[in-house]
Amino acid sequence: MELKGKTALIFGVANDRSIAWGIAQELHKAGCTVGFSYAGEALGKRVAPLAESIGSTFVEQCDVADDAQIERVFAAWKEKYGSLDILIHAVAFADRNDLKKEFYGTSRSGFHLAMDISVFSLIAMARCAAPLMEGRDGSILTLTYYGAEKVVKNYNVMGVAKAALEASVRYLAADFGPKGVRVNAISAGPIKTLAASGIGDFRAMLKHHEKTAPLQRNTTQEDVGRSALYLCSSLASGVTGEVLHVDCGYSIMSSPPANEEPEPTA
Numbered sequence: 001m002e003l004k005g006k007t008a009l010i011f012g013v014a015n016d017r018s019i020a021w022g023i024a025q026e027l028h029k030a031g032c033t034v035g036f037s038y039a040g041e042a043l044g045k046r047v048a049p050l051a052e053s054i055g056s057t058f059v060e061q062c063d064v065a066d067d068a069q070i071e072r073v074f075a076a077w078k079e080k081y082g083s084l085d086i087l088i089h090a091v092a093f094a095d096r097n098d099l100k101k102e103f104y105g106t107s108r109s110g111f112h113l114a115m116d117i118s119v120f121s122l123i124a125m126a127r128c129a130a131p132l133m134e135g136r137d138g139s140i141l142t143l144t145y146y147g148a149e150k151v152v153k154n155y156n157v158m159g160v161a162k163a164a165l166e167a168s169v170r171y172l173a174a175d176f177g178p179k180g181v182r183v184n185a186i187s188a189g190p191i192k193t194l195a196a197s198g199i200g201d202f203r204a205m206l207k208h209h210e211k212t213a214p215l216q217r218n219t220t221q222e223d224v225g226r227s228a229l230y231l232c233s234s235l236a237s238g239v240t241g242e243v244l245h246v247d248c249g250y251s252i253m254s255s256p257p258a259n260e261e262p263e264p265t266a
């Protein structure tokens with residue numbers, strides 16, 4: 001797949017394990033010019049060498065909780081490149097305390113925080129990105145998880161946020177479709193990343209996924225990167241408002257499989 005002459009702005013690389021980094025590498029391999037936005041100064045030190053390794057010259061700090069910072073990044077992008085073809089939103093956050101206890105114990109502030117960083121940020125970014133994409137078959141892609149559809153232990157408020165994110169994908173796809181901009185999500189299987197380390201019992205989740213998924217393995221950064229390349233390319237020209245499961249088939253199975261007892265996790 002060729003993306004020569006195309007540009008992509010990627011939010012959410014924290015380190016080389018980030019799903020966003022897997023996507024960046026695939027887009028780069030396809031010939032796309034890639035730029036990055038990262039959360040904080042400490043992360044900047046990790047993102048800068050990664051960006052350099054694929055020849056990227058756009059690396060901007062942005063706290064997605066702040067509209068002014070988001071607008072500043074897109075203004076800087078417009079100034080440098082004039083237009084945008086691909087936006088990757090791979091950003092999520094929840095208070096760790098809300099990912100350990102029962103869901104009903106979620107605090108009001110924790111609920112707002114998860115929804116703001118993990119959901120509203122997509123809306124805020126999309127409305128900055130869409131005008132730069134008009135007439136260019138633009139593509140916006142976000143990352144979601146199965147916990148949006150079914151109850152996954154410890155995923156709690158993040159599952160509710162992901163359900164809102166998936167609904168937002170459909171509403172944004174309807175808004176921007178007439179302008180030729182597509183909006184989709186990948187529902188990735190569990191992958192060991194910084195964000196995943198905040199989810200209680202994540203190792204047990206990986207083990208269960210590997211055992212249950214039809215492909216009998218865990219999902220990789222590369223699996224997600226390649227599907228992202230498809231969704232952001234003209235191969236997916238007729239696909240919008242979609243949530244594509246890239247999870248080795250886990251989500252088609254009854255869980256746990258009807259003939260097996262779940263393994264003790266402790």
Ligand code: NAD
Nearest residue numbers: 012013014018019039063064091092143190191193194195
């Ligand atoms: P990650 O920790 O590498 O990426 C999460 C990113 O969100 C980080 O770069 C972090 O800096 C950024 N972020 C958090 N708060 C921010 C803020 N206020 N402003 C700007 N950036 C902020 O972890 P990841 O697993 O690669 O997560 C990427 C996306 O994939 C997330 O939406 C996550 O929910 C989703 N996802 C992850 C998995 C998994 O198992 N790892 C599975 C399905 C979906």
